[in-house]
Amino acid sequence: MKKVTKTMEPYLFMLPCFLMLFIFIFLPLIQNFINSFYDFNAFSPTRTFVGFDNFRILLRDKVIVTALTNNIRYAIISVIFQVFVGLILAAILEDNIFRKVAPFFRVVYFMPVVISISVICLLFSFIYHPQIGLLNNFLKLIGLGSLAKPWLGLSSSAPYAVIAVSQWQSIGYIMILFIVAMQKIPKELYEAAEIDGASKLRQFFSVTIPQVREMIFVTTLITITGSMLVFNEPYILTKGGGPGTSSITMAVHMYQSGFFRDRMGYASALAIIIFAITAILAVIQLQLFKSGKED
Amino acid sequence: MLKIKNKRSYKNKLGAGGSILFIILVIYAIIILYPLFWMVMSSMKSYGEIYNSVWNLPEKWLFTNYLEAWDKGISNYFINSVIVTVSTITGVLIIGSLCAYALSRYKSRGINIALIACMTGMMVNPQVALIPLYLLLQKLGIHNTRLALILPYIALRLPLSVLLIRSYFLGIPKEIEESARMDGCSSFGIYSRIFMPMSKPILFTTVVLTAFYAWNEFLFAIIFIDSDRLKTIPSGLMNFRDALQTEWGVLLAGMVISALPMIILLMVLQKHLVRGMSEGSIKG
Numbered sequence: 001m002k003k004v005t006k007t008m009e010p011y012l013f014m015l016p017c018f019l020m021l022f023i024f025i026f027l028p029l030i031q032n033f034i035n036s037f038y039d040f041n042a043f044s045p046t047r048t049f050v051g052f053d054n055f056r057i058l059l060r061d062k063v064i065v066t067a068l069t070n071n072i073r074y075a076i077i078s079v080i081f082q083v084f085v086g087l088i089l090a091a092i093l094e095d096n097i098f099r100k101v102a103p104f105f106r107v108v109y110f111m112p113v114v115i116s117i118s119v120i121c122l123l124f125s126f127i128y129h130p131q132i133g134l135l136n137n138f139l140k141l142i143g144l145g146s147l148a149k150p151w152l153g154l155s156s157s158a159p160y161a162v163i164a165v166s167q168w169q170s171i172g173y174i175m176i177l178f179i180v181a182m183q184k185i186p187k188e189l190y191e192a193a194e195i196d197g198a199s200k201l202r203q204f205f206s207v208t209i210p211q212v213r214e215m216i217f218v219t220t221l222i223t224i225t226g227s228m229l230v231f232n233e234p235y236i237l238t239k240g241g242g243p244g245t246s247s248i249t250m251a252v253h254m255y256q257s258g259f260f261r262d263r264m265g266y267a268s269a270l271a272i273i274i275f276a277i278t279a280i281l282a283v284i285q286l287q288l289f290k291s292g293k294e295d
Numbered sequence: 296m297l298k299i300k301n302k303r304s305y306k307n308k309l310g311a312g313g314s315i316l317f318i319i320l321v322i323y324a325i326i327i328l329y330p331l332f333w334m335v336m337s338s339m340k341s342y343g344e345i346y347n348s349v350w351n352l353p354e355k356w357l358f359t360n361y362l363e364a365w366d367k368g369i370s371n372y373f374i375n376s377v378i379v380t381v382s383t384i385t386g387v388l389i390i391g392s393l394c395a396y397a398l399s400r401y402k403s404r405g406i407n408i409a410l411i412a413c414m415t416g417m418m419v420n421p422q423v424a425l426i427p428l429y430l431l432l433q434k435l436g437i438h439n440t441r442l443a444l445i446l447p448y449i450a451l452r453l454p455l456s457v458l459l460i461r462s463y464f465l466g467i468p469k470e471i472e473e474s475a476r477m478d479g480c481s482s483f484g485i486y487s488r489i490f491m492p493m494s495k496p497i498l499f500t501t502v503v504l505t506a507f508y509a510w511n512e513f514l515f516a517i518i519f520i521d522s523d524r525l526k527t528i529p530s531g532l533m534n535f536r537d538a539l540q541t542e543w544g545v546l547l548a549g550m551v552i553s554a555l556p557m558i559i560l561l562m563v564l565q566k567h568l569v570r571g572m573s574e575g576s577i578k579g
Contacts (some may be wrong), residue, residue, distance in 0.1 A: 009397075009401075010400070010401035010403070011397070013393045013394060013396055013397035013486070014393070014398070014409055016389075016390045016393060016394070017390050017391065017457060018394070018412070020390060020446070020449060020450045021412065021416050021454070023431075024424075024431075024449075024450035025416050025419050025424060025451070026412075027427070027431070028423075028427035029423060029424055029427075031427035031430075031431070032423060032424065032426065035427060042429070089320075089323065092316050092319070095316075097313050098317070101320075103565060103566075105320050105324060106568065107562065107565045107568070108328060109324070109327060110561065111327060111331070111558060112327060113507075114507055114557040114558060115511075115554045115557065116510065116511040116529045116532075116553055116554065116557070117511060117513055117529065118513055118529040118530070118532045118553075119529075119532065119550045119553050119554045122532060122536060122546070122550055123331075126333075126334075126337075126543075127330060131346070132345060132346055132349055134329075134330065172327075176568065180569055229420055229422050231513075231514055232513045236533070251422050251514075254422065254425070255425075255518075258425075258426050264426055264430075267426055271422065271423050271425065271426065272423075274420070274422055274423060275420070275423040278418075278420055278423075279418070285418075286414070
C-alpha cells in the first residue's frame, strides 16, 4: 500500500495543474478541430455535419486574402522595427558610457509594455484624431500640414496607422530581451576586441551580434507569431478592421465570423489556419531551443 | 536637479559619437513619454480645451474629472480587475508550484511526458481555443461570471509559470531534501516548508508576470463577460468610452487610473526588471 502511494505521489502534485491544462487548453484545442467540420450557432443546440465545407468556403473568402496580407505586413514591419530597432537600442543602452542613465531609459522604453492595450489604443485614437490629433497638429507645426489626414479613416493609411501603435508598444519588450542576452556576453570578449583596436561599431558587428544570434532568431519568431495573432489593435482602433475590411487581421476575421455573423463552424476553420501557422513557428522555435542547449 | 547636473558632466565624456547616440535615446524617450504626458495633462482639461488648445497645459486643472471617472464606472472595473488579478495569481502560484515540485523532484517516463505536455501548452494561443472555450464556459454555467476569466487565465499562465518555477527548484541542493526526509518530513512538508520559502525570487517573478497579464488581458475579457457590472478595466473602458460620448477629459482620467497600478509596479520593480525578464524570457 505504502509503495503505491509513493509512486502515485508525483501525480497527485501534478493533478490540479494538468486538470486545468486539459480542461481549458487541450480540450478546447481538440474541440476546435471537431467544430470545424460542423455548421452551428452559439445559441442553438442543432449542429449539422458538413465535412470539409467550411474549408471550401475558406478558399473562396476574399477577406482572408486581405487579412493574411495585413498579418504579413504586420510581421515584416514588426521584425524591422522591433527586432532591428530593439537590438540597436539595447546595444546603445548596454554600452559603458551610458551606464548611469541606462536604467532610466530602460524603464521609459518598457513603460508601454505594461500599459493595457485598450488604454494605448484609446490614447492613439486621440493622437490620430483628424482635428485634435497630436499627429496632424504636429505635422502642421513643422510645416508639413499637407501630409495631415484622417489616419484611421482612409483604407490606404489605416493598416499602417494600426501597425505603428503595436511598434510603439512592443519595441521596449524586445529591447529588454536583447539586454538580457547581452548581459550574458563575457566581458573579456569586448576587452580583447578593444586591445585589437576594434571600434565600437566593429565590436557591435563582430562581438555583440554573433553572441546574441540565438536571441535574434527567438525575437524574430516571437514577433512573427505575435503578428499572426494580432487582434486588439484593429478591433479597438478601426472598429474591427475598417474602413471596410482594409485593416482586418485573421484573428479579427475569426472573431467577427463567430460572434457577429454567428457562423461558429466557419470561425473554427479560420482558427485552424491561425493554429497551423503559429504551430509551424512554434516547432521551429522548439527546435532552436534544443539545438541551443546542445551547444 | 541632480539629474541635469549629471548629464552635463556626462556630455564631455561622451564625445561626438556618444552625443549623437544620446540624442537618439532622448528623442525615442520623448516619443514614448510625450503621449503619456499628454494623456495625463488632457485628463484634467474640459472638452473645449482639449478641442481648441491641444498643446497647452490646462487653464483650470479639473481634478474633478478623476472623481467623475471613478464614480461613473471605473471604480467598479477597477475592483473587478483587482479580484480577477489576485485570484489568477493565487491560482497560478499554488497549482503551478505544486506541479513544478513534482516535475523537479521525481524522474520517470510519466514525468517526461508531463514536461513535454507543459511545453506544448505554452505554444497554444488563446485565439485558437476561443470558440470552444466560450461554449465550454456556457456549458459549465460560469459564462459571464468572474470565474469565466479567472480559470482560463490560470490555465494559460500555468505552462510558463511551471517551467520557470521548476528550473528554480532544480537548483535547490538534494542534501537539504534528504536530511529533511530523515527527520521524517513528508513530501508535502518538504514542498511547503523548504522549497516554497527558498524560492521567493522566482515566485515573485511569477507574481509580477501574471499580474501584468491578468490586469491587461483583452480578448477573453470582452467575450466571456457580458454584463457591465462584472467587466475588468480593459473591456470596461470600451463601454466607458461609448457611454461618455464627448466627455473626453473624464475618459482620459479613466485611462490614467487604469494604467497607473502597472506603471507604479514597474517603477517599484525596475531594479528587478532585467533579472525578472531573463527568467521569464521564453514567452511574455
